[in-house]
Amino acid sequence: MDNATDVRVRFAPSPTGPLHIGGVRTALYNYLFARSLGGKMILRIEDTDSQRFVPGAEDYINESLAWLGIGIDEGVREGGPYAPYRQSERSAIYRKHVDELLAAGKAYIAFDTPEELAAAREATPNFQYDASTRLKMRNSLSMPAEEVEKLIADGVQHVVRFKVEPGETVVVNDLIRGEVKINSDILDDKVLFKSADNLPTYHLANIVDDHLMKISHVIRGEEWLPSAPLHVLLYRAFGWEDTMPKFAHLPLLLKPVGSGKLSKRDGDKLGFPVFPLEWHDPKSGEISSGYRERGYLPEAVVNFLALLGWNPGDDSELMDVDTLTSKFSLEHCSKAGAKFDYKKGLWFNHEYLMRTPDDKLAELFVPILKEKGVEADPEYTAKALGMVKQRAELLPDLWEQADFFFKAPETYAEKDVRKRWNKDTPAIMEELIGVLEGIDDMSSANAEKIVLDWIAGKGYHLGNVMNAFRLAVVGACRGPHMFDITELMPREEVVRRIRRAIEVIPVPAEK
């Protein structure tokens, strides 16, 4: 069934907390890569660290990817031919493979306790558990076979370590970085199987699963580059070098200001989310904000993230997921870490908001109206939002911009009052009410013509009259064209607001 050349990629997060935005980007690149080549996207849960497991994190991962539209072909929820896709459920598979390595003499058993290892590191600067030191440690290479057997029979805790042969140059061919060479001397005898929870470490589980699941390309963060040579050695030890996946190590996401990798604190400090969805930490009770809850559109987040470390090869910036897919290629991924430009993220969302059809916007706006305790006709809401959407970056900004469509102003912007509400204003506004009431057709163009003619005829100051009018209806000098507002808003409401403004706004003593 499966062809050797089939593209199969995986996103393999650890359920140790909310999915970080950098992880989301890795998932996205895997997804775009797979889709662009007609391949499959696998979601594998790497829960081999029982100490750090966080309940709810796996659901969070699934929900985040679903919200962003990053589709999964095979995974824990989706199932698939290589199930289970949760590593904690695959321990027998790893056990079998590690035994193979043991039998072939490519791995060995070690009894050193954490304390002993700490002591060794203390005693020797740059201590490394490798060919130069392993015979001085307590393991099946340094101890008589009977003693090893006895310790195992007695149930003494032990780990399995990979036996790295020294003096060899290991070459990793990275699709983004080219050839990366290192000497095996600097590699240590990595623990493959832990004693603490009888589960494999990342390195072993990762190689076994990628092989068994027929992964063709491993696209992951740069933090894995240093261990990639070890992984090559593991493929070799298993005799899987011929079908070894190709590697691509993505640059990291960095802090917007200062240096270092992007952290949750940066988001808190500068006011942007670092997680796709809001996260309620089950232990601390702490709540971390998410893109979704903040009012970002998933399409905008995807577009923004795609361009952080990749470019389409031309000047396009606003691209939907199909366009991103068709243009995606690993060759256009950059090598250097990208500072997280959250302001550009805001711009993307603004662009997507402007392009969202008004009725869809009205739907997205329902929760906000509800929160504000306002009931409104969907069609009215759609028209109102359509008028202000070019002024909003995030969904909640729509309320800031369109609130007056749903409730009369209670206060009037002081600065605008000072500038636009003169001693003649109440009388002119009174006159305006009469003019408005005399209009048969309140359509924007018609009402504008009539009112403007009246202003010109009377020789009034256009800016002052219009802004006073705006102040009365909106509560400040902001918003769409006045006659677009009065076309949508019932005339009685407009009149009521002008009357209230005349009543409430104090007339300045002079001028």
Place this chain on the structure above:
RNA sequence: GGCCGAUUAGUGUAGCGGUUAGCACGCCACUCUCUCACAGUGGAGACUCGGGUUCGAGUCCCGGAUCGGCUACCA
């Protein structure tokens, strides 16, 4: 400390030996205008530093600096 990786305006990036070093965000003007936006036009702003190679280097090589990652019975 060791190993690996990276380095074009404030930010994201294009460039792949010969360009007035392109685009976008942000910033500043101007235009439009009843306000705020949108839109349009214009502006300021960059090749980390040395050495090489070459007729010619942002582009290739070497070194320094800086930044990042890894260096766990975490992933």
